[in-house]
Amino acid sequence: MAHTHSARKRVRQTAKRHERNKVVTTHYRNRIKECRAAIAAGDPKVSAEKFARASQAIHGAVAKGVLHENTANRYISRLARAVNAVHAAKPSTAA
Numbered sequence: 001m002a003h004t005h006s007a008r009k010r011v012r013q014t015a016k017r018h019e020r021n022k023v024v025t026t027h028y029r030n031r032i033k034e035c036r037a038a039i040a041a042g043d044p045k046v047s048a049e050k051f052a053r054a055s056q057a058i059h060g061a062v063a064k065g066v067l068h069e070n071t072a073n074r075y076i077s078r079l080a081r082a083v084n085a086v087h088a089a090k091p092s093t094a095a
Helices: 005-041 044-063 069-089
Strands: none
Touching: 005 044, 005 069, 044 069
């Protein structure tokens, strides 16, 4: 256990940040899971919608300092490739 005042404060701050970061992490991970489920279902419209939400959540995690920008870009790039593959496989009939 920490003995000095500053070390005790550090423990408190770390615990507070950990709880805050856990909420953000859970949020973006759930959005990624939803997007992957939509991709697996093969519906282009739903997968594009879920991708937009996942991308927004990932960028939010970067803004809050939970994710590194390069990591976020890698996640988004991989999801985008998968969504584009669904679009290429099943083109939507808008007409």
